[in-house]
Amino acid sequence: MKKNVLLFLLVALFALTAFVLVGCGDEPEPQPGPGPEVEVKRDVKVANAGLSVVLEAGKSVYVTALGQADFAYMQTIVNDAIEGSEITVTVDNQLKAADLNAGDVVISVLGYTSKGISGDITQTSEIARAKALAEKEGIILILCQLSGKERRGESSDPIISEAVKGADYVFIYDADDSKGADYDKKYSTEWCKGFDKLYLFSDEYDIKDYIEVLLGAN
Amino acid sequence: MKFMNDKKIRLIVTTCILTLVLIIGVITSVNFLKFRNYNTEFVVREDVVGKIYKFSEFSKHLKGDVADSNIYEIQGTDNTVAIVKKDKLANYNKIDNIKGLSVCGVDGSSQYDAAKDVFTSNINVLATANDVYENVKSGTYEVGILSYKEAITLINNDQNENVDISDAIVEKVPSLLLIGGTHPNEPSGQLAATVVLENAKVKRGILYVITELNRSAYSYSQPQEGTTWYYHLKTKNGNTRTFKYGSRATNTVDQWPTPDVYTHSSGQQLSSSEVRNINRAYPGNEEGTYTEQIAWVVTNFVNQKDVTMVIDLHEASPEYLTINQCVYHQDAADIWSQMKINGFRYYNPEADKTQKLNMPADQSPLNMHGLTHREVGDYTNAYVFLFETSNASQGKIRGAFTEDLIKYSAPDKFYEALVKYDEEHDTSNIYGAPVEISERVARHVLSFESVITGFNKIKTTRVVTQTGRDNVGDGGVYVGEMILEEGTVPSYYDLIKYGVGNYLLDID
Amino acid sequence: MRVYYEFLFVFYLIFTIIIALFILWNIFKTKKITNIIIGSIALMMFLIRIFMIR
Numbered sequence: 104m105k106k107n108v109l110l111f112l113l114v115a116l117f118a119l120t121a122f123v124l125v126g127c128g129d130e131p132e133p134q135p136g137p138g139p140e141v142e143v144k145r146d147v148k149v150a151n152a153g154l155s156v157v158l159e160a161g162k163s164v165y166v167t168a169l170g171q172a173d174f175a176y177m178q179t180i181v182n183d184a185i186e187g188s189e190i191t192v193t194v195d196n197q198l199k200a201a202d203l204n205a206g207d208v209v210i211s212v213l214g215y216t217s218k219g220i221s222g223d224i225t226q227t228s229e230i231a232r233a234k235a236l237a238e239k240e241g242i243i244l245i246l247c248q249l250s251g252k253e254r255r256g257e258s259s260d261p262i263i264s265e266a267v268k269g270a271d272y273v274f275i276y277d278a279d280d281s282k283g284a285d286y287d288k289k290y291s292t293e294w295c296k297g298f299d300k301l302y303l304f305s306d307e308y309d310i311k312d313y314i315e316v317l318l319g320a321n
Numbered sequence: 322m323k324f325m326n327d328k329k330i331r332l333i334v335t336t337c338i339l340t341l342v343l344i345i346g347v348i349t350s351v352n353f354l355k356f357r358n359y360n361t362e363f364v365v366r367e368d369v370v371g372k373i374y375k376f377s378e379f380s381k382h383l384k385g386d387v388a389d390s391n392i393y394e395i396q397g398t399d400n401t402v403a404i405v406k407k408d409k410l411a412n413y414n415k416i417d418n419i420k421g422l423s424v425c426g427v428d429g430s431s432q433y434d435a436a437k438d439v440f441t442s443n444i445n446v447l448a449t450a451n452d453v454y455e456n457v458k459s460g461t462y463e464v465g466i467l468s469y470k471e472a473i474t475l476i477n478n479d480q481n482e483n484v485d486i487s488d489a490i491v492e493k494v495p496s497l498l499l500i501g502g503t504h505p506n507e508p509s510g511q512l513a514a515t516v517v518l519e520n521a522k523v524k525r526g527i528l529y530v531i532t533e534l535n536r537s538a539y540s541y542s543q544p545q546e547g548t549t550w551y552y553h554l555k556t557k558n559g560n561t562r563t564f565k566y567g568s569r570a571t572n573t574v575d576q577w578p579t580p581d582v583y584t585h586s587s588g589q590q591l592s593s594s595e596v597r598n599i600n601r602a603y604p605g606n607e608e609g610t611y612t613e614q615i616a617w618v619v620t621n622f623v624n625q626k627d628v629t630m631v632i633d634l635h636e637a638s639p640e641y642l643t644i645n646q647c648v649y650h651q652d653a654a655d656i657w658s659q660m661k662i663n664g665f666r667y668y669n670p671e672a673d674k675t676q677k678l679n680m681p682a683d684q685s686p687l688n689m690h691g692l693t694h695r696e697v698g699d700y701t702n703a704y705v706f707l708f709e710t711s712n713a714s715q716g717k718i719r720g721a722f723t724e725d726l727i728k729y730s731a732p733d734k735f736y737e738a739l740v741k742y743d744e745e746h747d748t749s750n751i752y753g754a755p756v757e758i759s760e761r762v763a764r765h766v767l768s769f770e771s772v773i774t775g776f777n778k779i780k781t782t783r784v785v786t787q788t789g790r791d792n793v794g795d796g797g798v799y800v801g802e803m804i805l806e807e808g809t810v811p812s813y814y815d816l817i818k819y820g821v822g823n824y825l826l827d828i829d
Numbered sequence: 830m831r832v833y834y835e836f837l838f839v840f841y842l843i844f845t846i847i848i849a850l851f852i853l854w855n856i857f858k859t860k861k862i863t864n865i866i867i868g869s870i871a872l873m874m875f876l877i878r879i880f881m882i883r
Contacts, residue, residue, distance in 0.1 A: 175651075175684060179658030217642060218683035249661075250681045253646070256749045282679060287747060306677065308662045325860045335857055339869050346873035350882045357882075541883055574881045577838060 143291050145279065145303040149312040152302065156319035157243045157271070162206040164190060164318060167198035169211050169233045170262045171219025173249040177212035180249075184311045188320035197224065199232065205241025210314065212247050213263050213275075214254030226258060233262045237269025245317065248275040248284040249307045255284060267294045272317065276307035356550050357387070357540040357572075361565055363532050364519050364826035371396045371473065379621040380607050380614045387575060388537045388615050392498075392622060393530045397523040397804070398470035401432040401492035404457050405464055407485045414488040419464050425453050426466035435492040436466045450475060458483050466491065495629040495776065495803040496527035498703070499769060500619065500693070503600055503633055505539040505567025508552065508727055509710050509758055510634030512564070512821055513765035519826045521810050526803030529628065535599045535615055537575045539567040548714070552727045554822035562825050566714070566727055570597035576611035587690040600633075601691035604700040619693070623701040629803075630656075630772055631703045633693040634765050636712035637753075639736060643709055644753035647682040647768065650698025650705040657682055657706075659778040664771025667813035678767055678813065704776070708768045710761035711753035728758040763816035770810060777802040842879065849875040 144152070158164060166181050168174040174196055181192055196219075203209065215226065236244060246266055248254060255263075267273055273295055277283025285291055285303060295301040304310055315321045324330050365373070372394040377384035396402075403424075405413040413419045420441050426433040428446040437444055445462060447453050450471040457465040458481075465484075467475075472486050501514025511532055518530045533539055542548045554562045573579065576597055583596035586606065595601045597612050605616030623631060637644050649657045665678040685694040685705075698705040713719055714727045718735050725731040733755065740754045811824045849872060856868040877883050 172683070173681070175654035176658050176661050176682075179655065179662070216683050218648070218686045218689075251679055253679075253681050253752070325862060331860065332857070334862065335865050338862075338865050339856065339872075342866075342869035342873050346876065349873075350877055350880070353877070353883045572883075574883065577834070578841070 143303060144301065145277070146305050146309070147302060149309075149316055152313065152316075154313060154316045156317065158190070158208050158318045159206050162204070162208065164192045164208045165198050165203070165210070166192055166194045167209060167211045167236075168196045168219070169213055169236070169246075169266050170215035170229050170254070170259055171196060171224065172214030172216040172254050172259075173212045174219070176249055177210070177247060180247075180308065180311045181210055181314060184314040185318060185320045188318075190318055190320055197232070198236070200235035200239040200242075203236075203239055203242050206243075207241075208243040208245065208318065209236060210245045210247065211236070211266065212249055213259065213266060214248055214250055215256075215258035215262060216254075217258070226262070229262050230265055233266040234268075237266050239269070243272075243317075244270050245272045245314070246270045246274070247307075247310055249310075251276055251278075251283045252281075252286045255286070255289075260289070264294055267298075270298075271300060272313075273298070273301045274310045274313060275301070275303055276305075277303040278305040279303075353541070356542070356565070357574075359551075359565060361533065361539070361563070362828045363515055364828060365393065366519065366826075369395055369522055370518070371469070374622070376615065376618045379618045379625065380605075382607065382614055383618070387540055387572075388535065388611065390502075390531065390533045390536045393518055393532075395518075395521065395523050395528040395530070396469045396473075397494060397525040397527060398468060398806075399431065399525050399804075400469040400494055400527070401435040402467060402469050402472050403436075403464050403487045403489050403491050404454065404467060404472050404476070404484050405487045406457065406460070407483055409463070410485055410487060413464070416489045416491065419487065419489050422463040423461075424464040424466060425456055425462040427453060427471075430466075430468070432466050432468050432492075439491055440464075454479075454484060493627075494526045494801065496529065496626065497630040497632065497769075497773065497803060498529040498531070498619070498623060498628045500531045500534055500631065500633045502531065502533040502539065503535060503635060503693075504569045504598075505533075505535065505565060506543065506548070506569050506715055507634075507636035507712055508564065508566060508714075509636050509712065509761035509765055512554075512758065513634050513762045513769070516762060516766060516816075516821060516824050517769060517810065520824055522806035524804040524806050525801065527626075528805075529622075529626070531619075534619070535571060535612070537571045537611065537615070538569065538597075538599070539565050541568055541572045541574070542566065543568040543570075546722070548722050549724055549727065552724045554728075554820075554825060556825050556827050557819075557823045558827055560827045562822065562828065570594055571599070571612045571615075573597070585691045589688075589690040591691075595691075598691075600635075600693060603691055603693055603696035620697060620700055623697060623703050628701070628703050630776055631693065631697055631701075631705045632769055632772055633697075633705070633707040635707060635709045636715060636761065637709045638716035639711045639713060639751045639753050639755050640716055640718065641709075642752055643683065644711050645680070645764070646709060647680055648685050648692075648694045648707045648709075649682060650685050650694050651687075652698060653704035653706060654684060655779055656704055656772070656775040658775075660771045660775030663778055664774040665767060667767060669814050678764065680764075680768065680771075706768075706772055708765055710764050711755050712761070713755035716755075729755050730757060757817075759821045760817050762821045763813045766810060766816060767813040770805070773803050773805065777804075845875055845879055849879065 166178055178194055275284040275290060277285045370393050374392040375389055377389045383389045424440050425445040425447050426436060427450055433444060450467050453465040453467055454475040456462045476484060499514050499517055502511040514530050514532045518532060542550055548566055551563050552566055556562060579593045579596055581593050583591045583593060591601060599612050599616050602612045602616040604620040606613040607617045665680050666675050669676045689695055694705050694707045713729050713733050713736055718739060719726060720733050720735050726733055736755050739750050743750055852868050852872045856865055
């Protein structure tokens with residue numbers, strides 16, 4: 104009896120070890136995505152970017168954040184872009200799609216920060232907000248990622264991937280040094296595949312000139 | 322052991338073991354006490370550092386205690402100051418007390434221009450700074466208006482010591498408090514503050530430097546961490562500078578007991594050991610725990626001196642989320658934006674171009690209490706920033722703890738393996754790859770300069786009232802920029818290329 | 830608050846000294862060599878605490 108029990112335990116141990124080894128095997132090496140169908144636009148001078156004014160008379164401009172990172176900096180860039188013009192901007196870090204009308208322009212900064220998340224603001228709610236803004240009909244959605252690789256990852260990517268689905272323009276900081284927002288080419292080969300309004304900037308402040316043109320503030 | 326049944330033998334064995342352990346205990350204790358009482362030396366340039374304040378001047382119970390550290394003051398050479406006779410210093414210590422007195426200044430000087438709207442009587446113009454000094458000394462005039470550099474030179478050259486600089490603020494210039502040594506297990510903070518203390522010169526404004534904020538935490542090392550106690554850096558002349566690697570928290574010899582739950586004055590609750598973490602003790606309390614008394618020094622000093630900007634330098638383990646970045650108080654948001662636009666730039670002679678250091682930031686969460694970027698920002702008029710760099714010696718993944726690990730002068734095989742793993746598998750186990758100490762110090766020093774750059778872009782005029790922040794009123798008015806003397810603070814590139822030791826002065 | 834800490838500290842110090850004396854007594858009373866070694870090391874730690882070295 105004792106021998107049978109021992110034998111059973113030995114077989115069970117062997118089976119468990121085999122199960123663990125198989126289950127914890129290396130994941131397959133990530134394959135690089137397909138090459139971009141459109142050329143990556145990096146540091147294109149605003150005059151050559153083919154932009155036109157998107158803000159119509161009587162429509163509103165909003166600045167918001169999806170993920171809550173870099174919100175103050177985004178406001179500074181937009182304020183500098185409209186300086187001297189008569190355009191006014193509504194700032195709302197929790198802007199809801201339901202509050203928007205067709206023709207409104209929404210400029211949102213992308214990137215998750217845990218320090219911006221508190222109370223009712225959670226990663227889930229930010230993803231939901233990104234989805235709603237992307238699906239809102241008729242608005243002009245301009246997305247900006249002002250920080251590099253540090254604002255990507257498990258927390259930021261679900262928000263970004265939802266938001267870009269409905270974007271009209273995507274401006275991201277990427278100095279082509281493997282630390283930029285597109286360090287893994289996800290923007291250029293996956294999220295914005297076939298989308299020709301993705302622009303990369305070595306200096307994120309240059310986004311100001313693009314916003315200036317899009318809002319007709321120049 | 323049968324021989325232990327014999328009383329005599331047992332006594333001899335017991336005495337021998339006890340004596341041996343006692344000898345080891347005494348040697349250990351002597352080492353502990355040596356470390357506790359070791360005073361890290363900082364070079365104070367007498368021609369640059371005008372004043373040294375003690376912590377106890379701002380938190381009375383610290384007087385003579387281990388935590389009674391120093392705040393070094395570097396005045397801008399062009400700052401406008403008032404000189405008075407030494408026996409009048411106590412009475413002539415406020416601008417309201419000297420506004421109506423007879424005053425003289427140097428004809429055509431910028432200091433005369435700065436002062437002329439302040440004094441109710443006409444400023445009598447004299448030809449030279451020496452004339453001003455002699456006239457005050459002789460009593461012809463009660464107040465003399467000079468630049469700080471002129472005043473201190475004349476005072477130091479005078480054997481009679483009859484005249485001194487008044488505390489009255491004639492021209493309110495911007496000031497900056499640079500804090501290093503908040504956490505003694507975060508070496509680059511202290512080293513960056515030391516580099517600034519031993520190299521920076523100020524043209525306009527006032528720079529205050531703290532190199533050891535929590536000296537109690539420097540008096541011991543964290544139990545069970547097995548850290549080395551000292552680390553050494555070679556200066557450019559080959560001499561050795563010794564620094565301490567202490568603990569994150571105040572010594573339990575200075576503050577005890579540790580409660581199970583630490584309740585901050587805001588009501589926020591944290592785990593027990595945080596009661597001795599100074600960066601959870603702000604705004605501090607002069608009658609509170611030892612750590613709160615030390616934290617109170619900063620809040621009280623900033624309020625008394627009406628400091629404009631505060632920078633707190635830190636490090637974190639490479640696996641910590643908030644790494645290689647800044648956290649700023651919400652009132653400093655526009656300064657931060659200007660720092661992003663115009664700051665963090667350094668010239669790279671190898672590439673022959675100006676490059677930009679990537680520095681992300683978070684705004685200080687409103688519900689995270691006890692930290693500099695929250696409480697000092699809320700309880701004072703200062704614009705507060707905190708910077709973090711990556712420190713392998715704080716991490717849990719590290720291998721053996723050596724001096725090389727503190728300085729990261731040799732790679733740690735476990736961290737290197739994890740960084741490589743992250744690159745290959747696109748994971749985020751490490752948020753900031755560990756780098757050599759010079760690079761961490763370089764980041765902090767560049768951040769310090771960038772705060773001034775950001776401030777100068779927009780905050781050249783600020784009006785504050787007694788009760789509020791930045792409300793238009795008749796409170797203190799800051800006019801103009803803070804200007805460092807060019808070339809005195811080592812650049813980001815030079816600190817990395819030549820090493821931080823190259824910018825530490827030799828101890829005499 | 831400070832008075833409370835000081836009173837509690839005196840209380841704690843007295844108890845620490847009493848326990849140290851008990852350990853010392855046990856070191857000389859026990860016949861097991863392991864107890865002597867462990868007790869000596871423990872006593873040393875108590876002394877370092879009593880003398881506020883660490």
